[in-house]
Amino acid sequence: MHCSTSLLTAHHPIPPPSTTARRRLSPRMSLNPQPQPPDVQSSLLSSITKLLWGPSLPPGLLIFTVRTAWHSTWRLMMSQLAPSDPSGAYSRPASRFRAHKLPQSIPTPPHHHLHLYVGLPCPWAHRTLVVRALKGLDDAVAVSVAAPGTDGSWEFRDRDIPGPDKGVLVPGPDNANKRRTLKEVYGLRKGGYNGRSTVPMLWDTKTKDVVCNESYDIIQLFNSELNGLARNPDLDLSPPGLKDEIEKWNGIIYPNVNNGVYRCGFAQSQEAYDKAVNQLFDTLDMLDVHLGSSSYLCGDKLTLADVCLFTTLVRFDLVYNGLFKCTKKKMLEYPNLHAYLRHIYQIPKVAETCNFLAIMDGYYKTLFPLNPGSISPVMPSGCGHEALSRPHNRDSLSLTDKTAEMIVS
Numbered sequence: 001m002h003c004s005t006s007l008l009t010a011h012h013p014i015p016p017p018s019t020t021a022r023r024r025l026s027p028r029m030s031l032n033p034q035p036q037p038p039d040v041q042s043s044l045l046s047s048i049t050k051l052l053w054g055p056s057l058p059p060g061l062l063i064f065t066v067r068t069a070w071h072s073t074w075r076l077m078m079s080q081l082a083p084s085d086p087s088g089a090y091s092r093p094a095s096r097f098r099a100h101k102l103p104q105s106i107p108t109p110p111h112h113h114l115h116l117y118v119g120l121p122c123p124w125a126h127r128t129l130v131v132r133a134l135k136g137l138d139d140a141v142a143v144s145v146a147a148p149g150t151d152g153s154w155e156f157r158d159r160d161i162p163g164p165d166k167g168v169l170v171p172g173p174d175n176a177n178k179r180r181t182l183k184e185v186y187g188l189r190k191g192g193y194n195g196r197s198t199v200p201m202l203w204d205t206k207t208k209d210v211v212c213n214e215s216y217d218i219i220q221l222f223n224s225e226l227n228g229l230a231r232n233p234d235l236d237l238s239p240p241g242l243k244d245e246i247e248k249w250n251g252i253i254y255p256n257v258n259n260g261v262y263r264c265g266f267a268q269s270q271e272a273y274d275k276a277v278n279q280l281f282d283t284l285d286m287l288d289v290h291l292g293s294s295s296y297l298c299g300d301k302l303t304l305a306d307v308c309l310f311t312t313l314v315r316f317d318l319v320y321n322g323l324f325k326c327t328k329k330k331m332l333e334y335p336n337l338h339a340y341l342r343h344i345y346q347i348p349k350v351a352e353t354c355n356f357l358a359i360m361d362g363y364y365k366t367l368f369p370l371n372p373g374s375i376s377p378v379m380p381s382g383c384g385h386e387a388l389s390r391p392h393n394r395d396s397l398s399l400t401d402k403t404a405e406m407i408v409s
């Protein structure tokens with residue numbers, strides 16, 4: 001169900017589901033078989049090999065057979081993980097629940113009926129956490145933080161799982177509906193639900209229904225529809241005079257960077273990968289130049305476009321560079337982009353939304369076809385709290401940036 005004439009679609013050009021896109025065949029359960037101890041695995045493997053081919057198989061034929069079998073299995077798993085078009089390019093499914101206005105019933109202080117479901121690895125959910133924090137909506141919109149289960153779906157924990165950094169959001173229980181999984185929460189809505197149970201998801205605890213599960217719609221709602229409840233109602237991340245420019249930047253950044261990293265990581269052909277990776281780095285090169293002389297994308301004011309860019313940049317060297325093969329350069333090699341990243345990270349309340357270990361685990365341990373061993377690499381230097389807290393030296397770019405002051409006050 002899409003918001004038919006939603007303005008938001010224009011701001012955030014999400015491709016409609018391609019008719020040629022391969023269907024998701026089944027839940028991700030099948031992508032993560034239960035691990036066996038190594039000795040059981042290897043003796044099982046050698047028994048199967050002997051049974052099939054006998055002891056004297058020519059090595060070339062063995063390699064060919066294993067390669068063909070693995071490649072077909074990988075293609076099958078990728079088609080479940082990431083729908084693609086016939087050229088092998090990733091085709092992101094559209095969000096089912098769109099909203100550009102809140103239903104009349106919500107929210108009227110002091111009764112707050114909105115509950116936000118997120119997962120910390122997810123860049124789309126991260127946008128909603130950043131805008132919620134900047135607008136001072138943490139009391140008005142409660143949050144439940146799910147964690148990725150071994151099959152890649154979202155699960156809740158019995159209690160908060162403390163992280164290494166104090167104050168940073170951590171996975172925990174479902175505070176609104178007391179369910180074990182996000183799928184169960186989606187299933188509570190009248191009429192049920194059989195689609196993808198994605199984060200972010202905004203839930204109405206009064207009507208027991210999904211308000212919206214499209215991140216860009218949610219950040220627009222948070223920015224302008226809840227000012228009666230916000231601690232920072234005067235912070236406007238989408239002022240009328242900048243709307244066209246924000247839309248212009250989103251039109252570049254969404255396909256080439258936000259979804260661009262996924263187009264690299266989920267490409268199923270060399271051609272699709274080459275196209276995605278070139279578009280990604282051409283755009284990053286251009287952004288690095290632009291942000292060398294501009295505080296934010298649209299000038300002196302932080303906007304929704306910056307929030308959308310930030311949540312991809314903060315994951316770049318942590319996960320996209322290695323796991324998604326975005327290897328041409330690291331974020332650290334872009335002096336202006338990295339300074340801009342640090343600048344936004346250092347805005348009060350933003351750092352608490354960034355759980356670096358949860359991001360790494362979420363990507364490396366659940367995207368089985370991309371990392372079959374599920375080994376999570378060591379955190380690259382330059383990615384964590386300390387590195388992002390280094391001075392950004394960008395104050396001279398703007399004389400009018402009041403963002404940080406507005407948020408602290």
Ligand SMILES: N[C@@H](CCC(=O)N[C@@H](CS)C(=O)NCC(=O)O)C(=O)O
Pocket residue numbers: 094095121122123124125152153196197198199200213214215216
């Ligand atoms: N267009 C959506 C994308 C949301 C999305 O893809 N979320 C992922 C996590 S990064 C998810 O929850 N996937 C679970 C699934 O596909 O089953 C948005 O921007 O909100």
